[in-house]
Amino acid sequence: xxxxxxxxxxxxxxxxxxxxxxxxxxxxxxxxxxxxxxxxxxxxxxxxxxxxxxxxxxxxxxxxxxxxxxxxxxxxxxxxxxxxxxxxxxxxxxxxxxxxxxxxxxxxxxxxxxxxxxxxxxxxxxxxxxxxxxxxxxxxxxxxxxxxxxxxxxxxxxxxxxxxxxxxxxxxxxxxxxxxxxxxxxxxxxxxxxxxxxxxxxxxxxxxxxxxxxxxxxxxxxxxxxxxxxxxxxxxxxxxxxxxxxxxxxxxxxxxxxxxxxxxxxxxx
Numbered sequence: 001x002x003x004x005x006x007x008x009x010x011x012x013x014x015x016x017x018x019x020x021x022x023x024x025x026x027x028x029x030x031x032x033x034x035x036x037x038x039x040x041x042x043x044x045x046x047x048x049x050x051x052x053x054x055x056x057x058x059x060x061x062x063x064x065x066x067x068x069x070x071x072x073x074x075x076x077x078x079x080x081x082x083x084x085x086x087x088x089x090x091x092x093x094x095x096x097x098x099x100x101x102x103x104x105x106x107x108x109x110x111x112x113x114x115x116x117x118x119x120x121x122x123x124x125x126x127x128x129x130x131x132x133x134x135x136x137x138x139x140x141x142x143x144x145x146x147x148x149x150x151x152x153x154x155x156x157x158x159x160x161x162x163x164x165x166x167x168x169x170x171x172x173x174x175x176x177x178x179x180x181x182x183x184x185x186x187x188x189x190x191x192x193x194x195x196x197x198x199x200x201x202x203x204x205x206x207x208x209x210x211x212x213x214x215x216x217x218x219x220x221x222x223x224x225x226x227x228x229x230x231x232x233x234x235x236x237x238x239x240x241x242x243x244x245x246x247x248x249x250x251x252x253x254x255x256x257x258x259x260x261x262x263x264x265x266x267x268x269x
Contacts, residue, residue, distance in 0.1 A: 060116075062116060062117055062118050063115050063116060063117050064115070064116045065113075065114070065115050065116075066112070066113070066114045066115075066116070067112070067113045067114070068111075068112070069110060069111060070109055070110065070111065070112045070126075071108060071109070071110065071268060072108070072109045072112065072126070072268040072269070073107075073108060073109045073126070073128070073171075073173075073190070073231065073240075073266055073267075073268055073269075074107075074108040074266065074267045074268050075105060075106065075107045075108065075130075075240050075242075075262070075264060075265070075266045076104070076105075076106050076264055076265055076266075077104070077105050077240065077262055077263050077264015077265060077266075078100070078101070078103065078104060078105065078262065078263060078264055079103045079104055079105040079132050079133070079134065079260060079261075079262050080103075080260070080261050080262070080263075081096070081098065081103075081134070081248060081258060081259070081260055082258070082259060082261070083255065083257050083258050083259075084257065090255035090258055092255065093149065093254070093255050093258075094138070095136065095138050095140040095142070095151040096134075096136070096255070096258075097136070097137040097138060098134050098135055098136055098137060099135040099136075099137055102133075102135035103133065103134050103135050104131075104132075104133045104135075105130070105131070105132055105133070105242070105262035105264065106130075106131045106133070107128060107129060107130035107131060107169060108128050108129065108268075109126040109127065109128035109169075109171070110127060110128045110129065111126060111127040111128070112124055112125070112126045112127075113125045113126075119177075119179070120176060120177055120178070120179075121174075121175065121176055122173075122174075122175040122177075123172075123173070123174055123175070124172070124173040124175065125170070125171075125172050125173075126170070126171050126172075126173065127168065127169070127170050128168075128169050128171075129166065129167070129168065129169065129199075130166070130167045130168075130169040130196060131164060131165070131166050131167075132164060132165050132167075132260065132262070133162055133164045134162065134163045134164060135160070135161070135162050136158075136161040136162065136163055138153075138161075139153070139154045139155075139156055139157055139158050139161065140152060140153055140154060140161070141154055141203065141205070141215075142163050142203050142219055144203075144215055144216075144217030144219065145217060146220070147253065148220065148252070148253050148254065149219070149220045149249055149253060149254040149255075156207045156209045156210060157207060157208075157209075158205050158206065158207045159206045159207055159208070160204065160205065160206035161203075161204075161205050161206075162202075162203070162204045162205070163201070163202075163203055163219065164201065164202050164203075164204070165198060165200070165201045165202075165219070165221045166198075166199045166200050166201075166202075167196035167197060167198055167199060167225065168196060168197045168199055169194055169195075169196045170194065170195050170196070170197075171192055171193070171194040171195075171229060172192045172193055172194070173190050173191070173192045174190070174191055174192050175188060175189070175190045175269075176188070176189045176190075177189075177269075185234060185235040186234070186235070186269075187232075187233070187234050188231070188232070188233045188234070188238070188269045189230070189231070189232055190229075190230070190231040190232075190233075190269065191228070191229065191230040191231070192228070192229065193226070193227070193228050194226070194227055194228060194229050194242065195224070195225065195226045196224070196225045196226070196227075196244075197223065197224060198218060198221050198222065198223045198224070198225075200216055200217075200218065201216065201217055201218050201219035201221050202214060202215065202216050202217075202219075203215045203217075203219070220249045220250055220253040220254050221248065221249060221250065222246055222247055222248060222249060222250050223250065224246075225244050225246055226244065226245055226246060227242060227243050227244035227245050227246075228242070228243055228245075229241065229242040229243075231266050231269070233266065233269050235269075236267060236268060236269055237265065237266070237267050237269075238265075238266050238267075238269065239263070239264070239265065239266065240262075240263065240264060240265070240266040241261070241262070241263045242261065242262045242263070243259075243260075243261045243262075244259060244260050244261070245259070246259075247259060248260050
């Protein structure tokens with residue numbers, strides 16, 4: 001630290017000596033005509049704007065096509081499971097009872113092919129990942145490699161007991177947006193159908209007796225799902241709602257007419 005102080009003092013001494021040798025000191029502000037000149041006659045200050053040449057933007061021709069990697073429509077919200085208007089666990093599957101505020105949906109798009117037909121309307125085909133995280137209430141273990149959804153009651157008290165799935169989601173979006181406001185932001189509505197392919201399922205448990213354990217299997221989840229989504233936003237943030245029309249679990253492998261809807265916040269329009 002002492003060496004640093006000595007170095008700074010030395011720089012100040014050298015700078016002062018050089019300033020004394022110069023008769024004139026001129027200071028310029030980058031990008032403008034502003035300057036300050038100090039010499040033996042006094043101080044002279046000039047203020048002005050620099051000459052600039054603005055490049056005209058090339059007009060966009062429609063339809064305009066885009067394709068590539070992206071990170072859009074990042075969803076984080078709640079997952080709700082129901083049989084008709086009943087949001088409790090199915091009668092024959094009480095172990096599916098879940099904690100409302102810890103049963104989540106998270107997803108985002110990673111690849112997109114889009115066609116913009118005019119400044120207000122765009123159609124996009126995307127691909128991304130979607131997770132559904134079901135926080136179970138009961139101290140049970142969902143069994144892997146079973147012909148139907150099966151659980152065993154455990155003597156362990158779990159701090160965390162989660163059943164989850166991961167889907168490759170492929171949505172088709174139709175986007176309508178308003179003209180830009182004074183702050184450069186717009187209102188947007190994005191809606192369309194969505195299909196999904198099951199990538200894997202997982203059980204993750206945490207307890208003082210067993211520590212952290214994980215099991216992977218398909219857990220009888222529906223391998224192919226289909227539904228619809230809608231997003232409403234302003235600027236880069238908004239709300240999303242997704243509903244899947246077929247059952248959460250494969251036919252005859254879990255509760256019938258047990259469906260999933262998700263809603264929450266979305267970012268990236």
